Amino acid sequence: MLNKATEFLDEHLRIVTKLGYIIAGIGVFSVARRSRLLTKFSSASEIPNHFVEKRIKLRGRVRDVRLDNIIVVEHLPSFGRLNSIVKFGRTEPGVGMPVSLAGVRLNTPGCVSLKNKLHSSIVWFELLSCQRPMVPNPPAVFYVRKMGFLRNLNVEVVKLGLGLAERIADCDGRGLRKLQRNLFRAQKYAAKKNRGIWMD
Template sequence: MADTSRPPGNSSFQNSSDGGLSAAYVFRKTTTFLDEHIRAIRSVSTVVALLGIGYVVKSIKPFSKFHYVKQIPAEFISKSLQLNGRVRSVKNGCLKVEHIPIIDIQSISWIGSVIRQDSNGVLPVYIGGVELEDSAQEFITSHVDKKSVRFRLLRVNEDGGIDCIVTSRKGLMSRKNINEMIVREGHGRAIHIQELARNKTFLKLSQKLIKAEMYAEKKGKGMWIKPTRWQRTKEHVHFSTIKVSTRLESSGSRFFQFLWSKIRGLFRKKDNIK
């Protein structure tokens, strides 16, 4: 008969050489117990303020670390809860974020060394409510890459990632809204998401994004940069020249072809001077 007195799993769960339970096994059992009985613990104080997060907790697991989107409880997303994390990389406007639980046990050196093998996996976080321009990639990277962020959950999108409101530290007591900054600098535009039409958090975000887009358009930032009068004239002449040249080639008039080549040369010369 197999020995069932020893915990199953990898070697970190096995009894230590002196007959006692290993530190990893004791730690895992303890954190699991705390997570499963958090409601009883919460009855002492239902309002917490840990690491700057202050809200009434109804079903939170302070030790749980999410490695994949499917591990995040649906209740967290429906209530737009806020999580902490560190951005590991940014690609095509998607932030690869390592989730940091409310109580980060890895910050304790001896515990962290025991469970370091479980730290793999990052969450694909997208900038919610914003249609990004190509220029947004560099902007996002410069502001959040390799930095700690907070991301408020909005929904799981069609790509299997999470649309979020992303904020990063601005000063000692303030934070900057990355979604709003992107639109304000003209690197994206506000979009409506029908699925979140009744989400109060998203509606507040949409109001900020619309104001930011109006500001960017008024100031001519990013995608809203207005061409100068000379650029508009040059573009108009360019297309007109193409049309006229096509007609002249079909008519076979060398004189007019020569005349148009001189006119086009004048515009090229001015561009070189500029």
């Protein structure tokens, strides 16, 4: 009996191997689905608290930049192509969630410049730990890929003189003090170099 089973496995080794891959793939897919990696969020309130607490960066496409410091970004979930095939989560095209540029107050030229630069661009964003139900457009830190690295867009905007640094109220969490410090340091740099709004 054992010999027959061994012979069967030897003859059908390729099938058994593929079956193992399929089972492993189903397991990974199941974990991804439970952790909501396949979900497309259309509003900040839909993003789970553990995403915010663990400072998970979400990928998205910029749809608009508004003068009230709001960036409208369409969330692009992980495994996006798989998501569209299996029809899990929301897949409506062009839907964007409004979130604010944390610690930055844009001016009109800065808003126009940022809109031209970021329109339809891929960005990463990380919501700050705030009372989100109390904040309609919660603050977020944005990142753009530059020279192969993710750069803090909030700091870059202030450093170029496209906006002013301001304190982030009603938020806490790791890295907030460092972010505030970097924003005001970037503002001093922009003023010293006469950039943007600091031009003589």
